[in-house]
Amino acid sequence: MSRLRVHNLCVSLDGYAAGTHVTLEKPIGDARALFSLVRHGSIHGIGGSDDPVGLDDVLTSTWAQNIGAEIMGRRKFGPQAGPWKPDDDWRGWWGEEPPFLTPVVVLTHHPREPLEFENGTVFHFVDADAPTALGMARELAGGLDVRRGGGPSTVRQFLEADLVDFLHIAVVPVTVGQGGSLLGGIEHVRELFDIETVPSASGVEHQLWNRRARESSASTPR
Amino acid sequence: MSRLRVHNLCVSLDGYAAGTHVTLEKPIGDARALFSLVRHGSIHGIGGSDDPVGLDDVLTSTWAQNIGAEIMGRRKFGPQAGPWKPDDDWRGWWGEEPPFLTPVVVLTHHPREPLEFENGTVFHFVDADAPTALGMARELAGGLDVRRGGGPSTVRQFLEADLVDFLHIAVVPVTVGQGGSLLGGIEHVRELFDIETVPSASGVEHQLWNRRARESSASTPR
Numbered sequence: 353m354s355r356l357r358v359h360n361l362c363v364s365l366d367g368y369a370a371g372t373h374v375t376l377e378k379p380i381g382d383a384r385a386l387f388s389l390v391r392h393g394s395i396h397g398i399g400g401s402d403d404p405v406g407l408d409d410v411l412t413s414t415w416a417q418n419i420g421a422e423i424m425g426r427r428k429f430g431p432q433a434g435p436w437k438p439d440d441d442w443r444g445w446w447g448e449e450p451p452f453l454t455p456v457v458v459l460t461h462h463p464r465e466p467l468e469f470e471n472g473t474v475f476h477f478v479d480a481d482a483p484t485a486l487g488m489a490r491e492l493a494g495g496l497d498v499r500r501g502g503g504p505s506t507v508r509q510f511l512e513a514d515l516v517d518f519l520h521i522a523v524v525p526v527t528v529g530q531g532g533s534l535l536g537g538i539e540h541v542r543e544l545f546d547i548e549t550v551p552s553a554s555g556v557e558h559q560l561w562n563r564r565a566r567e568s569s570a571s572t573p574r
Numbered sequence: 575m576s577r578l579r580v581h582n583l584c585v586s587l588d589g590y591a592a593g594t595h596v597t598l599e600k601p602i603g604d605a606r607a608l609f610s611l612v613r614h615g616s617i618h619g620i621g622g623s624d625d626p627v628g629l630d631d632v633l634t635s636t637w638a639q640n641i642g643a644e645i646m647g648r649r650k651f652g653p654q655a656g657p658w659k660p661d662d663d664w665r666g667w668w669g670e671e672p673p674f675l676t677p678v679v680v681l682t683h684h685p686r687e688p689l690e691f692e693n694g695t696v697f698h699f700v701d702a703d704a705p706t707a708l709g710m711a712r713e714l715a716g717g718l719d720v721r722r723g724g725g726p727s728t729v730r731q732f733l734e735a736d737l738v739d740f741l742h743i744a745v746v747p748v749t750v751g752q753g754g755s756l757l758g759g760i761e762h763v764r765e766l767f768d769i770e771t772v773p774s775a776s777g778v779e780h781q782l783w784n785r786r787a788r789e790s791s792a793s794t795p796r
Contacts, residue, residue, distance in 0.1 A: 353624055397639030399719040402575055404784035405740050407772050410636055414627075417619030417635060497621040518627050548775050550629050562626035 354490050355517035358500045358507055359415045360395075361534070362386045362522045368531035369504035386524050395451060407552045411520060420493025422452055423485055423510075424501035426460040429475065435462050443467055444475065455492035457485055459506060482513045504532035511541045519545070519561035576712050577739035580722045580729055581637045582617075583756070584608045584744045590753035591726035608746050617673060629774045633742060642715025644674055645707055645732075646723035648682040651697065657684050665689055666697065677714035679707055681728060704735045726754035733763045741767070741783035 363369050364386055395415040398405045426432075430442050444450055450473040458477045467475040476492070478485060489498040500510050510516050521534075535541070545561040552558060585591045586608055617637040620627045648654075652664050666672055672695040680699050689697040698714070700707060711720045722732050732738050743756075757763070767783040774780060 355621065355624070357621060398636050399577065399579065399640030399740075402577070402787075404768065405636075406770055406782060406784070407780075410782070411632055413636060413639060414620050414632055418621030518621075546626065548628050550772065550774075552772075553770050558629075560628060560632070562628070565624075 354420070354493055354495060355497045356486060356500055356510065356515055357419070357497050357518040357520075358510075358516060359520045360412055360522060361502065361504075361507065361520065362524050363534050364524055364526050364528040364531075366527045366529065367533050367536060368528040369507070369534040370502065370532040386526060386528060406554070407550070407558070408522075408554050408556060411522070411550075411552075411558050414520070415499070416453070418496050419454065419499045420496025421455045421457065421489040422499045422501050423457045423459065423489050423506075425503050425506035426458055427503050428501055429458045429460075436464050443469075450475075455489070456501075457489045457492070459485055482510050482515055486510075486515055504534045508534060508538060511535075512538050514541070514544060514563075516561075517563045519559075521559040521561065523557040523559065525555045576642070576715055576717060577719045578708060578722055578732065578737050579641070579719050579740040579742075580732075580738060581742045582634055582744060583724065583726075583729065583742065584746050585756050586746055586748050586750040586753075588749045588751065589755050589758060590750040591729070591756040592724065592754040608748060608750060628776065629772070629780070630744075630776050630778060633744070633772075633774075633780050636742070637721070638675070640719050641676065641721045642718025643677045643679065643711040644721045644723050645679045645681065645711050645728075647725050647728040648680055649725050650723055651680045651682075658686050665691075672697075677711070678723075679711045679714070681707055704732050704737055708732075708737055726756045730756060730760060733757075734760055736763070736766060736785075738783075739785045741781075743781040743783065745779040745781065747777045 361369060368386075370386075393401070393403060394405075394409040394413040396413075397416075398409050398413045403409070429444050432440070432442065444467070448469060449471055450456075450469055453472045455474045455476060458475050459480065460477050461479050462477070463479050464477045466477070476488070478488060480488065486498065500507055500516065507516075507519075511519075545563055548560040548562075550558040550560070583591055590608075592608075615623070615625060616627075616631040616635040618635075619638075620631050620635045625631070651666055654662070654664065666689070670691060671693055672678075672691055675694045677696045677698060680697050681702065682699050683701050684699070685701050686699045688699070698710070700710060702710065708720065722729055722738065729738075733741075767785055770782040770784075772780040772782070
């Protein structure tokens with residue numbers, strides 16, 4: 353079955369997955385330290401370069417494996433809020449080579465026409481709740497898995513709705529002080545998962561959360 | 575640059591990477607316990623199934639990433655020794671779906687015509703020393719990395735010749751007693767590598783060996 357996966361979600365020691373004050377110059381707000389330890393050069397696979405391959409790279413390299421679509425929040429697509437301006441030629445943070453290479457469902461209260469790129473990335477702008485968005489992404493994924501991209505508020509939304517099957521968290525040894533909390537107030541979702549914790553030489557602690565097998569009926573005792 | 579990588583090399587606590595007595599029924603000899611802890615379902619990437627994703631799967635999933643060719647010993651291709659029999663219709667252990675999907679250089683003292691499969695796998699049978707075989711594999715790989723498959727005696731040969739750039743060893747908590755030793759007598763090669771050690775919840779200890787940067791001239795002091 354097509355599963356919903358979250359990858360490379362960097363969380364600070366004080367529990368924040370993104371900073372505040374996102375601007376055009378600061379795509380992840382004031383939490384840049386969160387991402388400084390995790391290289392993202394291997395999201396399309398290790399190898400093909402002279403870089404050494406460490407555990408962090410190996411874990412990062414799972415990002416695109418058997419993924420057919422992504423769901424992201426509007427904030428990940430761009431810094432704007434409110435209705436799109438008719439003359440806005442914004443096409444995302446990534447120029448003409450977005451790294452996704454698949455359809456991407458962008459959650460927004462302001463739908464607009466899709467944006468297509470030559471490398472296979474297509475952004476669809478959709479006003480939908482989490483289950484509906486997931487159904488659309490599954491259809492676009494053609495049987496492959498769906499990746500839930502950031503930010504933390506939208507990952508939270510999918511965790512609360514129990515739609516996440518796999519979650520890779522990278523706990524980074526920095527504190528951020530304020531920002532978007534991943535699990536604050538929804539700690540109970542942890543009980544739905546088997547969690548494997550893996551320390552890395554870089555100081556990052558990786559957590560692999562696998563949703564326990566779901567019963568076919570909610571009333572069936574385990 | 576195209577690098578030579580070794581993946582998922584299972585080694586017992588007493589240092590053996592394969593058992594003795596390889597037969598048609600026992601492709602890895604009497605060392606089956608060596609491989610029982612490491613699932614190989616994810617060699618073409620995690621996801622696309624309902625299986626949970628653990629650290630062992632993540633590491634296994636790097637096997638094919640950016641790989642354009644494999645080099646293997648004849649023993650990995652089949653149990654026969656000596657000249658090929660003219661009426662032998664052996665096409666490898668894997669039936670009509672070998673998992674390689676790329677050219678494969680099979681090292682043998684008895685060259686023969688290549689064997690092609692519809693899924694992209696092509697076995698080339700070559701009598702060559704390690705550097706020559708690597709040169710041929712690099713050409714076949716079209717700029718991508720080359721994977722060195724088992725068994726241990728051929729991996730040893732490439733380690734001794736300092737041709738290996740990356741090595742992933744999975745130390746499995748079993749003893750085998752006898753078999754093919756990976757590092758016995760060539761322990762000094764370890765000093766050429768930076769080694770990251772990663773424990774797994776399964777009891778397997780993973781080691782990521784990255785060859786330190788090679789100087790352009792051997793006489794240049796570090």
